[in-house]
Amino acid sequence: MARALSHRRMWITTAAAWAVALLIFFPVLWMILTSFKTEPSAVAMPPQFLSADWTLENYAEVWARSDYPRFFWNSVVIAVGSTLLGLVIAIPAAWAMAFVPGRKTKDLLMWMLSTKMMPAVAVMIPLYLIFQRLGLMDTRIGLVLVLMLMNLPIIVWMLYTYFKEIPGEILEAARMDGANLWNEIAHVLTPMALPGIASTMLLNIILAWNEAFWTIVLTTTRAAPLSAFIASFSAPQGLFYAKLSAASAMAILPILILGWFSQKQLVRGLTFGAVK
Amino acid sequence: MTKTLRALMGATALATLAAVASAETTITVATVNNGDMVRMQGLMDDFYAKHPDIKVEWVTLEENVLRQNVTTDIATGGGQYDVITIGTYEVPIWGKQGWLESLNDLPADYDVDDLLPAIRGGLTVDGTLYASPFYGESSMVMYRKDLMEAAGLTMPEAPTWADIEAAAKAMTNRDADINGICLRGKAGWGENMAFLTAMSNSFGARWFDENWVPQFDQPEWKATLDFYLNLMNNYGPAGASNNGFNENLTLFNQGKCGMWIDATVAASFVTGKDSTVADKVGFALAPDNGLGKRGNWLWAWSLAIPASSDAKDAAKTFINWATNKDYLALVASKEGWANVPPGTRTSLYENPEYAKVPFAKMTIDSINSADPNSPTVKPVPYVGVQFVAIPEFQGLGTTVGEIFSAALAGSKTADEALAEAQAAVTEEMKAAGYIQ
Numbered sequence: 001m002a003r004a005l006s007h008r009r010m011w012i013t014t015a016a017a018w019a020v021a022l023l024i025f026f027p028v029l030w031m032i033l034t035s036f037k038t039e040p041s042a043v044a045m046p047p048q049f050l051s052a053d054w055t056l057e058n059y060a061e062v063w064a065r066s067d068y069p070r071f072f073w074n075s076v077v078i079a080v081g082s083t084l085l086g087l088v089i090a091i092p093a094a095w096a097m098a099f100v101p102g103r104k105t106k107d108l109l110m111w112m113l114s115t116k117m118m119p120a121v122a123v124m125i126p127l128y129l130i131f132q133r134l135g136l137m138d139t140r141i142g143l144v145l146v147l148m149l150m151n152l153p154i155i156v157w158m159l160y161t162y163f164k165e166i167p168g169e170i171l172e173a174a175r176m177d178g179a180n181l182w183n184e185i186a187h188v189l190t191p192m193a194l195p196g197i198a199s200t201m202l203l204n205i206i207l208a209w210n211e212a213f214w215t216i217v218l219t220t221t222r223a224a225p226l227s228a229f230i231a232s233f234s235a236p237q238g239l240f241y242a243k244l245s246a247a248s249a250m251a252i253l254p255i256l257i258l259g260w261f262s263q264k265q266l267v268r269g270l271t272f273g274a275v276k
Numbered sequence: 277m278t279k280t281l282r283a284l285m286g287a288t289a290l291a292t293l294a295a296v297a298s299a300e301t302t303i304t305v306a307t308v309n310n311g312d313m314v315r316m317q318g319l320m321d322d323f324y325a326k327h328p329d330i331k332v333e334w335v336t337l338e339e340n341v342l343r344q345n346v347t348t349d350i351a352t353g354g355g356q357y358d359v360i361t362i363g364t365y366e367v368p369i370w371g372k373q374g375w376l377e378s379l380n381d382l383p384a385d386y387d388v389d390d391l392l393p394a395i396r397g398g399l400t401v402d403g404t405l406y407a408s409p410f411y412g413e414s415s416m417v418m419y420r421k422d423l424m425e426a427a428g429l430t431m432p433e434a435p436t437w438a439d440i441e442a443a444a445k446a447m448t449n450r451d452a453d454i455n456g457i458c459l460r461g462k463a464g465w466g467e468n469m470a471f472l473t474a475m476s477n478s479f480g481a482r483w484f485d486e487n488w489v490p491q492f493d494q495p496e497w498k499a500t501l502d503f504y505l506n507l508m509n510n511y512g513p514a515g516a517s518n519n520g521f522n523e524n525l526t527l528f529n530q531g532k533c534g535m536w537i538d539a540t541v542a543a544s545f546v547t548g549k550d551s552t553v554a555d556k557v558g559f560a561l562a563p564d565n566g567l568g569k570r571g572n573w574l575w576a577w578s579l580a581i582p583a584s585s586d587a588k589d590a591a592k593t594f595i596n597w598a599t600n601k602d603y604l605a606l607v608a609s610k611e612g613w614a615n616v617p618p619g620t621r622t623s624l625y626e627n628p629e630y631a632k633v634p635f636a637k638m639t640i641d642s643i644n645s646a647d648p649n650s651p652t653v654k655p656v657p658y659v660g661v662q663f664v665a666i667p668e669f670q671g672l673g674t675t676v677g678e679i680f681s682a683a684l685a686g687s688k689t690a691d692e693a694l695a696e697a698q699a700a701v702t703e704e705m706k707a708a709g710y711i712q
Binding site: 128137 | 304336337340345532
């Protein structure tokens with residue numbers, strides 16, 4: 001009886017999980033389907049599915065009209081670069097907060113997180129002027145710096161949570177064996193926290209890849225990533241939904257693939273320390 | 277000796293190549309994603325053949341994002357862009373601020389006198405041309421000839437609002453999912469407020485009196501809003517408060533609108549390959565109310581050079597190419613006359629080939645009937661037909677647009693909406709120092 005009940009519960013939970021997953025994924029699925037439709041079919045009411053006119057023309061036109069590889073490469077450099085730089089800064093910071101906490105460590109962490117609550121547009125003009133003066137406009141290094149700063153609180157928070165799970169005695173033992181600070185962080189702490197660092201890295205690459213405010217405001221041509229690529233296909237006058245969907249699909253596909261293959265690490269990273 | 281000579285020759289060749297390469301000027305052109313602009317990017321071979329020393333890099337953005345980026349760059353003197361695509365709203369404001377380079381010295385073959393006077397007037401400040409029109413547009417009535425015929429009605433070439441209401445009533449067939457009329461309802465200074473401001477001109481309303489006092493508490497605005505709400509509630513589509521240009525275009529192309537009053541540029545879409553009613557569309561001037569002003573707007577997407585550009589000469593060369601009469605001929609030769617950017621030059625409308633395009637005459641008549649310097653019946657202190665060319669208007673227009681859109685959605689009455697608009701605009705105008 002109990003076994004049947006548990007079986008039934010499992011089915012219900014699985015069905016509910018699928019329903020929620022499909023609900024969340026539906027906009028992306030619809031966008032991908034729309035990218036293969038003709039423009040009239042894309043906006044037809046009631047929406048067309050099986051009766052739609054399918055085509056690959058949108059992808060051909062989007063490819064022909066823009067320099068996709070350049071946008072793609074810029075996205076890779078900016079997303080990976082900002083994440084790696086963030087890790088270099090965040091690992092020592094999180095180490096200090098986790099293993100040598102002060103009276104204000106919690107406050108400091110909260111303050112860092114609170115900077116994420118500030119609307120980006122509030123600092124647009126000052127940052128724009130700083131970028132102009134420093135010659136960072138439309139440069140990949142400029143965007144790497146901005147996105148690193150933007151995501152740094154999240155990186156520090158995630159790493160802090162991981163590091164807190166590592167027993168301090170192990171680091172102490174390393175110190176007893178004569179390890180200096182660098183060796184302690186680089187050769188003891190980092191290898192032990194590698195799964196956590198990997199999931200932090202993945203999540204931040206995704207966040208940086210999807211960023212669409214600073215990447216559009218601070219670039220024109222040379223450093224523009226895929227967010228600017230999508231924006232160039234949006235039109236207030238004219239029906240270009242299918243082409244816009246094709247451009248969006250091309251922009252999210254690389255990160256979707258990355259997310260798919262690394263979902264285990266991502267889930268682990270996001271739920272780490274949630275149940276104790 | 278021979279080796280030395282070869283090395284010298286090689287070095288000279290490299291130096292020459294380097295000199296040629298460094299002589300090339302790169303200009304960055306910021307533009308919007310619309311059919312005419314995309315077409316121009318496809319015709320760049322012609323430009324490069326004529327000007328091999330200039331390289332053009334494109335930044336294509338959605339209209340509002342472009343406006344934000346260009347405004348930020350130009351206000352801070354950033355110099356990121358050498359040519360910008362701006363509308364008739366920005367040109368007078370930015371020209372006065374000294375943010376734009378004068379285009380009075382374009383070459384003689386540009387033929388400035390060929391520009392349509394209404395469009396040229398909107399891009400000129402104190403005798404200085406600050407932007408060159410790439411395409412111009414007004415608004416007009418697009419209607420279903422077959423539905424009008426079935427209803428036993430004929431659309432006048434210059435209808436009144438009463439004609440429009442009668443036609444909307446006759447064509448509405450809820451069972452067949454046909455709405456008598458589709459109009460903009462989506463909130464925004466360039467969305468519902470572009471339509472409603474232009475419409476209000478034909479009702480004799482105005483945003484401000486000569487002393488910048490807001491006028492939403494006047495009977496002309498009440499007449500405008502009452503008429504609009506009645507028309508849309510009785511004969512418009514469901515959920516009209518979410519409909520902008522693209523949503524109405526979709527409805528019209530799917531045969532769900534008897535009439536649609538919107539930008540003249542829509543004519544090529546509703547008669548194009550994506551329309552299910554392409555061969556059934558007629559055109560008429562925007563309606564009036566017998567007060568001497570029609571409810572049509574005037575807009576031109578134009579090319580201008582920010583004062584901060586460090587490649588002004590190359591930018592002028594590009595603008596001359598892109599907005600010259602020769603460019604119109606180039607488009608016609610490659611893509612046909614129907615695809616030529618409309619609404620900028622007198623010579624285009626004198627061309628017998630272009631006269632064969634079905635919407636050509638209605639477009640030019642609509643443009644000519646709009647006067648940005650005297651947009652409505654009573655005198656006003658501002659320039660602009662469907663906008664008020666002051667920096668505060670983007671915010672004001674969007675605020676009032678949200679209020680009127682809410683009225684269309686049924687969450688407030690016309691009287692409440694007008695009172696709210698009057699209060700909001702008065703407060704903002706006081707804060708900006710226009711009134712005490």
